[in-house]
Amino acid sequence: MLPDGSTRSLGLSDVAARAGVSHQTVSRVVNGHPNVAPGTRERVQRAIAELGYRPNTAARALVTGSTRTIGLVTSHINQYGPAQTLLGLEKAARAAGYSLSVAILDDDSEVAMREAVDLFVGQSVDAVVALSTYGQAVDALRRFEAPVPLIAVQVGRDDARPTVWVDQEVGAALATRHLLDLGHRTVHHVTGPGDSLEARGRRVGWRRELEAAGAPVPEVLCGDWWPSSGFAAGRELAAMARAARGTADEVTAVFVANDQMALGVLNALCEEGLSVPGDISVVGFDDVPECAYYLPPLTTVRQDFAELGRRGVELVLARLRGEELEADPVLPELVVRASTAPARLMPRAV
Amino acid sequence: MLPDGSTRSLGLSDVAARAGVSHQTVSRVVNGHPNVAPGTRERVQRAIAELGYRPNTAARALVTGSTRTIGLVTSHINQYGPAQTLLGLEKAARAAGYSLSVAILDDDSEVAMREAVDLFVGQSVDAVVALSTYGQAVDALRRFEAPVPLIAVQVGRDDARPTVWVDQEVGAALATRHLLDLGHRTVHHVTGPGDSLEARGRRVGWRRELEAAGAPVPEVLCGDWWPSSGFAAGRELAAMARAARGTADEVTAVFVANDQMALGVLNALCEEGLSVPGDISVVGFDDVPECAYYLPPLTTVRQDFAELGRRGVELVLARLRGEELEADPVLPELVVRASTAPARLMPRAV
DNA sequence: GTCGTGATTGTTAGCGTTAACATCCGCGTC
DNA sequence: GACGCGGATGTTAACGCTAACAATCACGAC
Numbered sequence: 001m002l003p004d005g006s007t008r009s010l011g012l013s014d015v016a017a018r019a020g021v022s023h024q025t026v027s028r029v030v031n032g033h034p035n036v037a038p039g040t041r042e043r044v045q046r047a048i049a050e051l052g053y054r055p056n057t058a059a060r061a062l063v064t065g066s067t068r069t070i071g072l073v074t075s076h077i078n079q080y081g082p083a084q085t086l087l088g089l090e091k092a093a094r095a096a097g098y099s100l101s102v103a104i105l106d107d108d109s110e111v112a113m114r115e116a117v118d119l120f121v122g123q124s125v126d127a128v129v130a131l132s133t134y135g136q137a138v139d140a141l142r143r144f145e146a147p148v149p150l151i152a153v154q155v156g157r158d159d160a161r162p163t164v165w166v167d168q169e170v171g172a173a174l175a176t177r178h179l180l181d182l183g184h185r186t187v188h189h190v191t192g193p194g195d196s197l198e199a200r201g202r203r204v205g206w207r208r209e210l211e212a213a214g215a216p217v218p219e220v221l222c223g224d225w226w227p228s229s230g231f232a233a234g235r236e237l238a239a240m241a242r243a244a245r246g247t248a249d250e251v252t253a254v255f256v257a258n259d260q261m262a263l264g265v266l267n268a269l270c271e272e273g274l275s276v277p278g279d280i281s282v283v284g285f286d287d288v289p290e291c292a293y294y295l296p297p298l299t300t301v302r303q304d305f306a307e308l309g310r311r312g313v314e315l316v317l318a319r320l321r322g323e324e325l326e327a328d329p330v331l332p333e334l335v336v337r338a339s340t341a342p343a344r345l346m347p348r349a350v
Numbered sequence: 351m352l353p354d355g356s357t358r359s360l361g362l363s364d365v366a367a368r369a370g371v372s373h374q375t376v377s378r379v380v381n382g383h384p385n386v387a388p389g390t391r392e393r394v395q396r397a398i399a400e401l402g403y404r405p406n407t408a409a410r411a412l413v414t415g416s417t418r419t420i421g422l423v424t425s426h427i428n429q430y431g432p433a434q435t436l437l438g439l440e441k442a443a444r445a446a447g448y449s450l451s452v453a454i455l456d457d458d459s460e461v462a463m464r465e466a467v468d469l470f471v472g473q474s475v476d477a478v479v480a481l482s483t484y485g486q487a488v489d490a491l492r493r494f495e496a497p498v499p500l501i502a503v504q505v506g507r508d509d510a511r512p513t514v515w516v517d518q519e520v521g522a523a524l525a526t527r528h529l530l531d532l533g534h535r536t537v538h539h540v541t542g543p544g545d546s547l548e549a550r551g552r553r554v555g556w557r558r559e560l561e562a563a564g565a566p567v568p569e570v571l572c573g574d575w576w577p578s579s580g581f582a583a584g585r586e587l588a589a590m591a592r593a594a595r596g597t598a599d600e601v602t603a604v605f606v607a608n609d610q611m612a613l614g615v616l617n618a619l620c621e622e623g624l625s626v627p628g629d630i631s632v633v634g635f636d637d638v639p640e641c642a643y644y645l646p647p648l649t650t651v652r653q654d655f656a657e658l659g660r661r662g663v664e665l666v667l668a669r670l671r672g673e674e675l676e677a678d679p680v681l682p683e684l685v686v687r688a689s690t691a692p693a694r695l696m697p698r699a700v
Numbered sequence: 701g702t703c704g705t706g707a708t709t710g711t712t713a714g715c716g717t718t719a720a721c722a723t724c725c726g727c728g729t730c
Numbered sequence: 731g732a733c734g735c736g737g738a739t740g741t742t743a744a745c746g747c748t749a750a751c752a753a754t755c756a757c758g759a760c
Contacts, residue, residue: 011746022710027748035708054472058411059746063715067408078433087428090454099473101419101451104440122404123449227643260640267643290610293577293617295645361716372740377718385737409716412745
């Protein structure tokens with residue numbers, strides 16, 4: 001790769017020698033400064049191309065104090081939402097000339113979060129994006145005094161810290177309203193992990209919508225995002241449905257806080273001999289690619305995770321420019337498929 | 351954070367001044383060199399703690415030429431396998447004191463791969479891990495002459511380049527053999543994208559096993575990993591099953607190259623009035639968390655992606671030490687659930 | 701012609717770290 | 731008592747880059 005066969009990487013001065021200018025002029029060309037004569041610029045560019053010169057980021061970082069790197073600290077990256085957000089973040093970061101360094105928390109504790117951010121600060125990243133909506137990791141963020149911009153994703157509006165987020169309450173309200181509009185007297189709810197902010201947002205939106213409609217608010221069933229917990233909740237639901245058959249408390253609709261748990265619910269209801277949506281209507285959340293192929297295809301609420309990533313980077317860049325950008329939440333939308341249907345007229349007990 | 355309130359980050363010399371030694375001695379303490387008197391070491395460590403000193407990675411990288419960073423170039427990170435592997439990689443890298451920088455390819459072209467690797471080389475990462483098993487991106491790898499160790503994940507054994515991988519052929523053979531053992535005359539196959547090495551491996555393993563058993567080898571059905579393509583394949587399969595009913599070519603078993611497509615197949619078969627496993631047995635690949643909750647729960651082949659990530663980092667570290675580690679493939683295992691059953695005795699046409 | 705002005709280029713001094721070499725000191729050996 | 735040796739420490743010089751300042755030059759105004 002190197003013309004002289006040596007393995008040492010070549011620097012500004014090598015290019016300078018070849019182009020017959022000073023290293024500083026080369027630096028100016030590389031960084032697109034004005035005040036370089038067109039002829040000179042062209043000569044330098046040719047030398048750069050011929051030598052295959054690439055600026056050394058470490059040296060640059062040392063003197064400028066900027067690594068053009070964004071640190072992403074996250075957890076649960078194996079789940080659809082975070083993974084999709086990562087995709088959006090990376091793409092937007094790369095487009096802006098930044099690269100993305102990732103740290104994945106072992107657990108959602110405050111210390112884990114603090115260590116991860118510290119590590120990034122030590123690497124002098126230009127900014128940190130935190131994508132974790134669980135437990136104390138979030139609290140840690142709230143307190144944090146980092147020497148770099150630190151923006152949080154998906155934790156809702158926060159006065160202490162810039163954030164981007166999909167409005168979970170609106171999404172949950174959409175789902176709940178859809179079911180009420182279909183004539184269901186009320187809507188049951190399977191929620192996510194207790195320490196998840198997203199789960200809380202969906203719970204709040206669901207409850208608020210029920211209360212606004214004057215519908216009774218049933219006990220929530222607890223899950224942990226995974227199908228197995230949805231399956232357990234589905235069984236409970238089936239038992240409740242059987243117990244309440246013919247009464248005014250009939251169970252005919254459920255809003256499940258994510259699609260994977262909804263899959264478990266679907267499966268459990270089927271196993272218990274209940275038909276969806278014949279007996280019970282089910283709505284999920286996220287719109288994972290598979291859910292159009294569940295049995296039946298799932299009505300759900302779509303979140304635009306990629307957009308979330310894009311906006312996250314946008315916010316980072318604004319901060320780096322010193323602007324105080326106020327971001328509005330991204331709005332989710334309802335995707336109606338086959339798992340919801342109008343409530344049957346309640347057959348009175350004989 | 352800084353004692354003097356200034357915003358400038360503090361360096362070796364600040365610590366040195368405080369401890370009453372030279373900056374070099376501090377450097378020695380920081381890097382754990384021997385030949386530092388215990389008393390001095392202790393004094394320096396106290397100064398470090400008091401000042402909250404953190405070494406500057408850029409400066410260190412500049413002089414050592416090592417950033418203690420591994421670059422991961424990947425695509426399709428939103429899919430289960432790659433995401434899970436990323437998890438394993440990051441954890442292992444962090445444990446070894448490396449951080450992980452990720453680049454996600456926009457497409458699987460050779461130029462995209464080349465650009466990504468170039469970018470990493472420009473950032474002087476210590477090594478690059480390539481996690482893309484598609485099309486020309488793989489070919490690009492084969493040719494590549496990178497100035498840093500470049501190891502490939504999941505592309506099978508490669509003479510030109512160190513790799514770690516799960517043996518796809520063994521997995522496919524496992525699935526196929528399972529179905530043959532259940533008494534099915536042959537096994538149909540829904541494959542993945544044409545340019546995916548993993549899809550190819552599974553195809554090869556399936557065919558080889560059929561041939562070894564002297565079973566007829568049906569045409570493969572083509573998919574693209576996503577549920578929708580599985581759905582289409584499922585419809586075709588149902589049509590074939592109807593057409594062949596009562597003949598010797600009856601369709602009773604299918605091996606689908608991943609779980610998501612298997613979900614589509616399940617759905618299509620159900621819609622066409624065929625029972626799984628009553629009429630047709632289905633086996634998937636990957637063992638995604640949801641597949642235990644499909645209807646019916648899916649028999650599949652589990653790949654240990656996290657292990658893959660771990661071994662990837664192991665290989666990187668070995669390379670950095672200058673060792674030529676030869677890695678064995680990770681072996682997948684069969685997980686039997688409810689989507690497979692013994693072949694019914696073929697009811698002769700009346 | 702002289703001077704100022706602005707565009708272009710060159711020179712110098714770090715950024716914070718490690719590597720290489722120099723220094724100093726104490727101790728055992730002959 | 732001189733010598734050598736090795737452990738502990740300090741000094742100096744890079745690493746490749748950018749920022750700040752200095753120098754040069756051409757050109758127009760007076």
